[in-house]
Amino acid sequence: xxxxxxxxxxxxxxxxxxxxxxxxxxxxxxxxxxxxxxALMSNHFHLFFQxxxxxxxxxxRRLMTGYAVAFNRRHHRTGHLFANRYKAVLCEKEPYFLExxxxxxxxxxxxxxxxxxxELRRYPWSGHAVLMGERKASFQSDxxxxxxxxxxxxxxxxxxxxxxEGGIQxxxxxxxxxxxxxxxxxxxxxxxxxxxxxxxxxxxxxxKSTGKLDAEEEVEEKKIDFDKVVDSVSAACGLKRRAIFxxxxxxxxxxxxxxxxxxxxxxxxxxxADLQKLLGISSGAISQLxxxxxxxxxxxxxxxxxxx
Numbered sequence: 001x002x003x004x005x006x007x008x009x010x011x012x013x014x015x016x017x018x019x020x021x022x023x024x025x026x027x028x029x030x031x032x033x034x035x036x037x038x039a040l041m042s043n044h045f046h047l048f049f050q051x052x053x054x055x056x057x058x059x060x061r062r063l064m065t066g067y068a069v070a071f072n073r074r075h076h077r078t079g080h081l082f083a084n085r086y087k088a089v090l091c092e093k094e095p096y097f098l099e100x101x102x103x104x105x106x107x108x109x110x111x112x113x114x115x116x117x118x119e120l121r122r123y124p125w126s127g128h129a130v131l132m133g134e135r136k137a138s139f140q141s142d143x144x145x146x147x148x149x150x151x152x153x154x155x156x157x158x159x160x161x162x163x164x165e166g167g168i169q170x171x172x173x174x175x176x177x178x179x180x181x182x183x184x185x186x187x188x189x190x191x192x193x194x195x196x197x198x199x200x201x202x203x204x205x206x207x208k209s210t211g212k213l214d215a216e217e218e219v220e221e222k223k224i225d226f227d228k229v230v231d232s233v234s235a236a237c238g239l240k241r242r243a244i245f246x247x248x249x250x251x252x253x254x255x256x257x258x259x260x261x262x263x264x265x266x267x268x269x270x271x272x273a274d275l276q277k278l279l280g281i282s283s284g285a286i287s288q289l290x291x292x293x294x295x296x297x298x299x300x301x302x303x304x305x306x307x308x
Contacts, residue, residue: 002086003044025139034141037104039126091197102167224267262293
């Protein structure tokens with residue numbers, strides 16, 4: 001789960017949601033990750049998946065950073081979009097697999113975004129509609145999830161529907177809007193690491209084999225080396241490094257400087273004062289270049305290269 005910085009909105013409209021889903025699909029499919037459940041809320045999102053050949057930190061970094069850059073560009077804003085870290089819990093498959101699908105997909109209902117399970121069945125911004133056959137999503141492992149509910153799809157969907165109804169009964173832990181999912185597991189076992197949901201044996205085995213979890217890695221706050229940014233801008237614009245820092249007023253040089261100003265501030269946390277010294281121009285000129293770089297069509301392409 002990842003939340004907007006200061007709990008701010010990260011999805012203003014369907015254009016934002018479609019962009020996030022497109023990026024999610026681009027990352028999930030090539031990585032052979034199995035995504036079982038997902039839900040987009042106003043200021044956060046939930047993903048339940050099993051990673052395979054690509055580390056969790058890499059998946060989340062690409063997804064969140066790419067989306068944040070595009071979001072800022074669309075809405076003419078600057079600065080970080082997400083809180084410093086995503087929250088990740090490593091789960092033992094039994095007995096939590098089905099419970100996690102239910103917990104994630106009930107989020108829009110618990111938040112009042114939809115009022116009934118029937119509305120949730122048609123809600124386009126969670127994976128429940130896909131599991132129920134109302135929508136398609138190539139990036140979601142719906143068949144893999146449904147096989148846990150029945151032998152064929154019709155039976156599985158009936159059982160899933162009943163299972164979801166059970167999750168909104170009064171007193172059910174997954175239906176409590178103020179409670180945390182599975183909090184009772186940790187409450188009754190205070191010695192357990194809360195980055196892990198499972199038995200004591202499972203937790204011990206994980207910690208012994210890994211030493212630390214992927215979830216400890218930061219996402220958006222991680223800086224990119226400034227020289228790497230300069231090299232990427234230089235290559236993208238077909239210019240030598242020294243040309244970017246020269247006093248030339250050629251259009252190609254001006255464009256490269258604009259890209260550099262935007263990426264240096266947003267990816268490297270370089271200040272306006274740093275850029276003034278490097279480029280030998282005023283603070284006002286830096287601000288103008290930053291604004292041009294933010295909307296340049298090349299910026300997303302360069303950002304992807306930097307994060308890979």
